[in-house]
Amino acid sequence: MAVNLKQLAELLGLSQTTVSRALNGYPEVNAETRRRVLDAVRTTGYRPNRAAQRLATGKAYSIGLVMPIASGIDSDIHFGEFLAGLAEEALKHDFHFVLNPSAPDDEEATFRRLAASGNVDAVFLAYMRQNDPRIPILKSLSIPFVVHGRSMGGPRDYPFLDVDNTRAFYDAAKLLLQLGHRRIALINGPEHLAFSVRRKKGLMRALEEWGLRLDEALVHHSEMTDEYGYRSMQSFLERPGPPTALLCASTVLALGAVRAINQAGLVIGRDISVIAHDDVLPMLRPENFSVPLTTTRSSLRAAGARIATRLIAGILNLGDYPQQELWRAELIVRASTGSAPER
Amino acid sequence: MAVNLKQLAELLGLSQTTVSRALNGYPEVNAETRRRVLDAVRTTGYRPNRAAQRLATGKAYSIGLVMPIASGIDSDIHFGEFLAGLAEEALKHDFHFVLNPSAPDDEEATFRRLAASGNVDAVFLAYMRQNDPRIPILKSLSIPFVVHGRSMGGPRDYPFLDVDNTRAFYDAAKLLLQLGHRRIALINGPEHLAFSVRRKKGLMRALEEWGLRLDEALVHHSEMTDEYGYRSMQSFLERPGPPTALLCASTVLALGAVRAINQAGLVIGRDISVIAHDDVLPMLRPENFSVPLTTTRSSLRAAGARIATRLIAGILNLGDYPQQELWRAELIVRASTGSAPER
Numbered sequence: 001m002a003v004n005l006k007q008l009a010e011l012l013g014l015s016q017t018t019v020s021r022a023l024n025g026y027p028e029v030n031a032e033t034r035r036r037v038l039d040a041v042r043t044t045g046y047r048p049n050r051a052a053q054r055l056a057t058g059k060a061y062s063i064g065l066v067m068p069i070a071s072g073i074d075s076d077i078h079f080g081e082f083l084a085g086l087a088e089e090a091l092k093h094d095f096h097f098v099l100n101p102s103a104p105d106d107e108e109a110t111f112r113r114l115a116a117s118g119n120v121d122a123v124f125l126a127y128m129r130q131n132d133p134r135i136p137i138l139k140s141l142s143i144p145f146v147v148h149g150r151s152m153g154g155p156r157d158y159p160f161l162d163v164d165n166t167r168a169f170y171d172a173a174k175l176l177l178q179l180g181h182r183r184i185a186l187i188n189g190p191e192h193l194a195f196s197v198r199r200k201k202g203l204m205r206a207l208e209e210w211g212l213r214l215d216e217a218l219v220h221h222s223e224m225t226d227e228y229g230y231r232s233m234q235s236f237l238e239r240p241g242p243p244t245a246l247l248c249a250s251t252v253l254a255l256g257a258v259r260a261i262n263q264a265g266l267v268i269g270r271d272i273s274v275i276a277h278d279d280v281l282p283m284l285r286p287e288n289f290s291v292p293l294t295t296t297r298s299s300l301r302a303a304g305a306r307i308a309t310r311l312i313a314g315i316l317n318l319g320d321y322p323q324q325e326l327w328r329a330e331l332i333v334r335a336s337t338g339s340a341p342e343r
Numbered sequence: 344m345a346v347n348l349k350q351l352a353e354l355l356g357l358s359q360t361t362v363s364r365a366l367n368g369y370p371e372v373n374a375e376t377r378r379r380v381l382d383a384v385r386t387t388g389y390r391p392n393r394a395a396q397r398l399a400t401g402k403a404y405s406i407g408l409v410m411p412i413a414s415g416i417d418s419d420i421h422f423g424e425f426l427a428g429l430a431e432e433a434l435k436h437d438f439h440f441v442l443n444p445s446a447p448d449d450e451e452a453t454f455r456r457l458a459a460s461g462n463v464d465a466v467f468l469a470y471m472r473q474n475d476p477r478i479p480i481l482k483s484l485s486i487p488f489v490v491h492g493r494s495m496g497g498p499r500d501y502p503f504l505d506v507d508n509t510r511a512f513y514d515a516a517k518l519l520l521q522l523g524h525r526r527i528a529l530i531n532g533p534e535h536l537a538f539s540v541r542r543k544k545g546l547m548r549a550l551e552e553w554g555l556r557l558d559e560a561l562v563h564h565s566e567m568t569d570e571y572g573y574r575s576m577q578s579f580l581e582r583p584g585p586p587t588a589l590l591c592a593s594t595v596l597a598l599g600a601v602r603a604i605n606q607a608g609l610v611i612g613r614d615i616s617v618i619a620h621d622d623v624l625p626m627l628r629p630e631n632f633s634v635p636l637t638t639t640r641s642s643l644r645a646a647g648a649r650i651a652t653r654l655i656a657g658i659l660n661l662g663d664y665p666q667q668e669l670w671r672a673e674l675i676v677r678a679s680t681g682s683a684p685e686r
Binding site for chain 2: 062067069070076077079080083084087088090091095096097098099100101102103119223224225226227230252255256259262263281282283284285288290
């Protein structure tokens with residue numbers, strides 16, 4: 001016994017267009033009207049008929065994602081957190097996702113098929129590599145997209161949202177240098193990903209300002225697991241000139257690194273300083289480490305929500321958003337950083 | 344210049360039906376023929392035309408998922424791991440997923456819309472609650488489904504894959520009792536979820552066999568985060584009769600619990616024993632804890648792959664699989680368990 005749009009509009013004494021605009025989040029509908037419409041939706045159980053809307057508008061009300069998968073590829077906890085942000089925003093506009101698994105070497109073809117399927121109105125692209133071949137492909141397809149991250153090399157003429165990773169690790173390294181540290185190690189993300197390259201660049205830039213050079217033996221690239229963090233730190237500590245400070249590309253890596261430091265009998269914040277990048281994963285908070293971690297912080301979930309907002313605004317013509325956004329990470333000092341130990 | 348099915352079949356000297364069956368994984372095609380077909384697919388770049396197949400067969404080649412989301416709901420790392428398993432198997436059959444975000448109180452309606460949309464051939468259901476209202480709804484919709492987990496109460500006449508959680512925590516508790524422990528604490532998952540109820544039941548059953556009763560003050564329910572694990576363990580240790588052993592519903596909870604134990608100056612495996620459930624999350628392995636953790640182990644990724652196999656086999660008529668599966672978790676003993684301390 002649900003009402004339709006016409007009946008809902010009559011009930012409210014509003015035009016169908018106004019009700020429809022209120023429901024689709026158009027900014028020109030004032031807050032009071034929107035509240036009345038939403039109240040009426042709740043009491044009447046009105047639900048827009050997506051199938052009818054799809055026929056009428058030619059829109060799928062859907063965003064496409066490609067998920068690289070192979071038996072050797074681990075699931076990525078960061079993906080789930082980002083997806084939660086996307087989903088939170090998609091829910092507000094009754095959008096869904098089409099998730100296409102793809103072999104890593106077949107991603108370009110998967111994007112082409114997704115765009116051609118008519119099942120999605122826009123696609124989303126992440127895990128940017130250097131000179132990423134997927135960007136020219138997406139530009140050639142007639143479908144809107146937003147990139148999470150940025151490629152390196154090639155023209156930067158596409159819509160993106162990225163964290164300023166160079167700046168984040170420049171800021172972090174600068175703090176360590178100001179505290180007197182000179183041997184700074186880096187446990188980074190996978191080497192082929194653009195954010196890893198940029199974070200390393202940030203460290204190098206800060207070292208250069210101090211007249212120092214990066215010691216490549218103090219840089220490891222790896223997947224974001226506890227185990228790699230542990231192994232990397234252990235091998236750094238076994239070297240003749242061990243580092244007095246560590247930059248970590250994620251709190252998950254920091255977990256393992258902290259364990260290696262503890263096992264070596266060193267005190268974090270006194271014998272060795274640690275700064276990690278914090279994506280604000282709910283399962284692992286830097287403030288809850290035994291020695292609370294100094295971090296560069298930028299919420300992955302907020303990034304997901306923002307990208308969904310921009311994609312959906314583009315599809316439904318809900319207003320203009322900046323096409324390129326570079327977020328600055330916050331540097332939050334906690335107990336894991338201190339003056340360099342005297343040697 | 345890609346070949347079509349007819350050309351591919353001619354090239355191989357096989358019928359189109361045989362080639363098609365080989366590609367769709369039918370068991371009656373022998374291994375050698377399958378290998379020849381797959382080699383030819385690689386060299387010719389043949390790709391089945393999904394849009395045409397969809398028209399011809401009326402299938403969407405898609406599995407529907409509902410993702411509960413709200414601004415207060417944390418992303419769940421376990422979901423990502425399960426999805427990786429689903430995706431690994433879906434990729435083999437060129438299936439994709441339709442992921443519908445839903446407010447938690449609107450899940451039933453979301454399933455109805457998903458089934459009615461024609462966008463999916465089957466749906467998947469998880470996070471089972473007691474007397475779960477979604478099961479009768481799914482049974483009433485004319486769409487195949489598999490449940491990950493089992494509800495409690497009501498008839499058990501639906502397809503499911505579950506881990507025997509009662510058995511897993513019964514086995515774990517029994518080992519602790521054999522080691523002389525009598526005060527066993529439990530940091531469990533959310534109270535409304537069926538797996539939490541069953542794990543608690545397993546503990547109670549083992550205690551009863553020893554003529555003991557569960558002390559409700561030693562049971563906490565919470566989300567699966569490091570922080571909750573830490574807080575729960577800390578509060579247990581502050582009690583007048585602290586536990587000498589702990590069961591943890593996940594390795595993530597164990598992370599926080601271990602930290603609280605270390606901070607209290609207790610030695611794991613000597614002063615207090617710990618057993619955690621291990622979903623085999625790649626980012627956090629129990630064998631890499633400072634004191635390697637004894638666990639009840641069952642791979643979430645393997646469960647995801649198995650559910651995808653069963654759903655896809657049902658959709659494409661690829662053969663029969665059991666409709667109800669109860670997997671037994673392995674109890675793997677490592678250094679975190681030892682004899683109860685003398686008091």
